[in-house]
Amino acid sequence: MDLLKEWIADFGLNEQMSLYLANAIIIVVIIGLSVAANFIAKSIVLRVVSYYIKNSKVKWDDYLLERQVFHKLSHVVPAIIIYSSSSLFPKFQHLIEQGTAIYIIIVALMVINAFLNAINDIYVTYEISKARPIRGYIQVIKIFVFTIGGILIVSNLIGQSPLILLSGIGALSAVTMLVFKDSILGLVAGVQLTSNDMVRVGDWIEMPKYGADGDVVDISLHTVKVQNWDKTYTTIPSYALISDSFKNWRGMQTSGGRRIMRSLSIDTTSITICSPEMIEKLKKVHVLKAYIAQKELDIERYHVEHKIDRSSRVNGRALTNIGMFRAYIQSYLNNHPGIHKEMTCMVRQLQPDGTGLPLQIYAFVNDIRWEVFEGVQSDIFDHLLAVAPEFGIRVFQNPSGHDLKSAFHQEGELHEGSRDRVMVSESD
Numbered sequence: 001m002d003l004l005k006e007w008i009a010d011f012g013l014n015e016q017m018s019l020y021l022a023n024a025i026i027i028v029v030i031i032g033l034s035v036a037a038n039f040i041a042k043s044i045v046l047r048v049v050s051y052y053i054k055n056s057k058v059k060w061d062d063y064l065l066e067r068q069v070f071h072k073l074s075h076v077v078p079a080i081i082i083y084s085s086s087s088l089f090p091k092f093q094h095l096i097e098q099g100t101a102i103y104i105i106i107v108a109l110m111v112i113n114a115f116l117n118a119i120n121d122i123y124v125t126y127e128i129s130k131a132r133p134i135r136g137y138i139q140v141i142k143i144f145v146f147t148i149g150g151i152l153i154v155s156n157l158i159g160q161s162p163l164i165l166l167s168g169i170g171a172l173s174a175v176t177m178l179v180f181k182d183s184i185l186g187l188v189a190g191v192q193l194t195s196n197d198m199v200r201v202g203d204w205i206e207m208p209k210y211g212a213d214g215d216v217v218d219i220s221l222h223t224v225k226v227q228n229w230d231k232t233y234t235t236i237p238s239y240a241l242i243s244d245s246f247k248n249w250r251g252m253q254t255s256g257g258r259r260i261m262r263s264l265s266i267d268t269t270s271i272t273i274c275s276p277e278m279i280e281k282l283k284k285v286h287v288l289k290a291y292i293a294q295k296e297l298d299i300e301r302y303h304v305e306h307k308i309d310r311s312s313r314v315n316g317r318a319l320t321n322i323g324m325f326r327a328y329i330q331s332y333l334n335n336h337p338g339i340h341k342e343m344t345c346m347v348r349q350l351q352p353d354g355t356g357l358p359l360q361i362y363a364f365v366n367d368i369r370w371e372v373f374e375g376v377q378s379d380i381f382d383h384l385l386a387v388a389p390e391f392g393i394r395v396f397q398n399p400s401g402h403d404l405k406s407a408f409h410q411e412g413e414l415h416e417g418s419r420d421r422v423m424v425s426e427s428d
Helices: 002-009 015-054 060-066 069-073 076-084 090-124 135-158 162-167 170-179 181-195 250-255 276-282 286-306 321-334 370-391 401-427
Strands: 204-207 212-219 223-228 233-237 258-266 346-349 357-365
Touching: 015 060, 015 069, 015 076, 060 069, 060 090, 069 090, 076 090, 090 135, 135 162, 135 181, 135 212, 181 233, 204 250, 212 233, 258 370, 276 286, 276 370, 286 321, 321 346, 321 357, 321 370, 357 370
Parallel strands: none
Antiparallel strands: 204 212, 212 223, 223 233, 258 357, 346 357
16 A cells, blocks of 8 residues: 555645555455456356266255356455455455445355255255155255344454353243244254154145145245145144144055045935845846856755745845845956955945945055046946946935925826726726
């Protein structure tokens, strides 16, 4: 600075003007150096780094480039030049150092934030990320880093040691707990969800309390984001998955089978013992032919061994239309290409109620896709509803308007027929 002032003074300028002009020249030089350094860092260094990253065989460094980690880091170069030249301005050295220090801290926070985002992006590419997401932990690290950064910035502004500010945090712990209550609860919930493997990204969960029924698309520190089947989104507080119950369909998805548990309500007045004619008719059904033959042998052997009097159909054992229908459904399911052969498959009777005798199908479709599952289930019940009359079975249904209309019509015809007979009798 002194040499520059003397050189300018040689041109005949007074000392004050020489000082102002020297300061102006130095400021211009510093600005020029900062701009040049920034240009070199971004236009040359960053381009070279980007070239090698894009052409490297590994992929993790691509995420560092996408998150602009190196781009944000390049902002430190001009600040370092300005900070190093602060001694040239003794009167303003403290302010310059203070301002550039705050700027460097802010840039460092931006770089760390981008770096942590890149780490999460890299981790998500691995399959384990669905079972062990780390986004919540990264958010906790960000909170810690930004808190430390804020303390450093404040300590620079007030010119005090950061330790003095840290010593006062204990007194503000109650306020901190209040402000970061959701974050603390989310952190605890995230640890429990992860350690117990309760939910993963991609799981189908159902939580009626929050109107959630769909796939988990994101797990963060505070919330779990669910895309419902109607394409809407529901956000659930992370700690709610710990405090409340929810259903996770992952077991169904990993097993490869989706359960059918639906009943046909059979009108009990249509249940009867099979007549010989009905038995002969049902023997023509391929899946029942062997079953009927075996049952007839078992029944005949039983009657002979126990000397059953068959003059009454009540005595002994007999084939019933509901039993034949149940055996037919079981055989039909066993031979159905859409039913999982290695999982439970059965037809059972439930407790009769006001709607008749529930005949329940409990089986698993071998395709977990919703549309395929519904198609297989509908095809099965379409068929069973259509063939039930072949067994003399009536499916229970509450009377409809058509049923009442038909009943009134039949009753009217009966009355009309009775009146006609009375008139003929009177004429005779």
